[in-house]
Amino acid sequence: MELIKDVDSIRKLFPALDQKVNNKSLVYFDNGATAQKPLSVIELTDKMNSGVNGNIHRAVHELSARTTELYEGAREDIRKFINAKEREEIIFTPGTTASINLVANSFCQEFLKRGDAVIVTEAEHHSNIVPWQMACERIGAELRVLPVDNNGEWMMEKLAGILDDKVKIISVAHISNVLGIVNPVKELINAAHKKGVPVMIDGAQGVVHCKVDVQDLDCDFYAFSGHKLYGPTGIGILYGKREFLDRMPPWLGGGDMVGTVSFKKTTYADLPLKFEAGTPNFIGAAALGEAVRFVRSIDGDFLKTHEDELVNYLTNSLSSINGVKVFGTSANKISLFSFTVEGVHPTDLAMLLDKMGVALRSGLMCSEPLMTKFGVTGMLRASLAMYNTVSESEYFIDSLKRALKMLS
Ligand code: PLP
Numbered sequence: 001m002e003l004i005k006d007v008d009s010i011r012k013l014f015p016a017l018d019q020k021v022n023n024k025s026l027v028y029f030d031n032g033a034t035a036q037k038p039l040s041v042i043e044l045t046d047k048m049n050s051g052v053n054g055n056i057h058r059a060v061h062e063l064s065a066r067t068t069e070l071y072e073g074a075r076e077d078i079r080k081f082i083n084a085k086e087r088e089e090i091i092f093t094p095g096t097t098a099s100i101n102l103v104a105n106s107f108c109q110e111f112l113k114r115g116d117a118v119i120v121t122e123a124e125h126h127s128n129i130v131p132w133q134m135a136c137e138r139i140g141a142e143l144r145v146l147p148v149d150n151n152g153e154w155m156m157e158k159l160a161g162i163l164d165d166k167v168k169i170i171s172v173a174h175i176s177n178v179l180g181i182v183n184p185v186k187e188l189i190n191a192a193h194k195k196g197v198p199v200m201i202d203g204a205q206g207v208v209h210c211k212v213d214v215q216d217l218d219c220d221f222y223a224f225s226g227h228k229l230y231g232p233t234g235i236g237i238l239y240g241k242r243e244f245l246d247r248m249p250p251w252l253g254g255g256d257m258v259g260t261v262s263f264k265k266t267t268y269a270d271l272p273l274k275f276e277a278g279t280p281n282f283i284g285a286a287a288l289g290e291a292v293r294f295v296r297s298i299d300g301d302f303l304k305t306h307e308d309e310l311v312n313y314l315t316n317s318l319s320s321i322n323g324v325k326v327f328g329t330s331a332n333k334i335s336l337f338s339f340t341v342e343g344v345h346p347t348d349l350a351m352l353l354d355k356m357g358v359a360l361r362s363g364l365m366c367s368e369p370l371m372t373k374f375g376v377t378g379m380l381r382a383s384l385a386m387y388n389t390v391s392e393s394e395y396f397i398d399s400l401k402r403a404l405k406m407l408s
Helices: 007-012 039-049 062-081 096-111 130-139 156-162 185-194 282-296 300-319 346-355 368-374 390-407
Strands: 090-093 117-121 142-146 167-173 199-202 221-225 236-240 324-327 336-341 361-363 379-383
Touching: 039 062, 039 282, 062 090, 062 282, 090 096, 096 130, 096 167, 096 199, 096 221, 096 236, 117 130, 130 142, 142 156, 156 185, 167 185, 185 199, 300 324, 300 336, 300 390, 336 346, 346 361, 346 379, 346 390
Parallel strands: 117 142, 117 167, 167 199, 199 221
Antiparallel strands: 090 236, 221 236, 324 336, 336 379, 361 379
């Protein structure tokens, strides 16, 4: 198969990009929140909703067989995409948040006891803080926090001081949704494993911008969402090493996750179904498989060069605007820029830019502890995807300058 190597060809596959918002051509820079979908994902979703629709795993009829094949085929494509060893290690969930909650409930039930500890960092999304906090409160364990420095980078030198025998799991973001820095996850995993502590990676942003190989990373869990990876909403993945998943109790009970059921005793299905109770979002899962096939159809070298070009342009342009402060600079940064402008409220700026056709995120970014650390009550965020261009970035910078003039 010929790989796609240019941004114009990619853009043609995304109908959402070709629209006007507020009478202006859309410049969609809120991909960190959710990405637009390529035609192949839209078409498969439509095809299934229009007729290739029968509940999976349950019936002998043709439609059920076809959806089951699409569902299990997607599982296999996703296994290959992140290079998991076995298909049983790929669990469909409603998304990153659900995947982290699954581990925070099920893993902690089995492996965490009163007095133990869990580590997260100061730069996590609420989805990778609150489920652990809830589990710790329930069990009587302690939530420990690895701090970040003034640039938002993990203070690895502080890890040894909090990583003692009480720690039973560490959960960290591959890439922060605020800072866009690719975190040294491999280094952290090595340090944790030396102490026998498993590591969960929140890959909501990471899987979109990095080539993920879970065996090479040697992470114990990896979570991501379909909708940020050009797939549908309401579907995501939990990868887990079999050695843990096998020992973890089911979290949700219901159909499809059982062996035999009686009022005396119920036995559970083997992996992966043990963690997929009830009718899953099988259309979403099949379409996530399609999204992964779409990403694999784009040339990896092109993606890297293109993203570097966007990062260079925006790094230089944003830093040259008076009063702009960008949070998180690094040689290892993705095309995601959170910033403040002195004396200007982020939401005012985001609203003005919206009128100019530029969609940005503003506010706490679901990362309140990090905002507190930086002493701000909100930021603006421009997060780009593979279909965004340098000329859109130029338009964004011009619009930002115009908006700042209007507000001054
Ligand atoms: N973790 C990170 C780093 C994120 O960026 C997000 C979403 O923005 C999440 C977790 C939660 O993802 P979802 O809302 O798809 O479950």
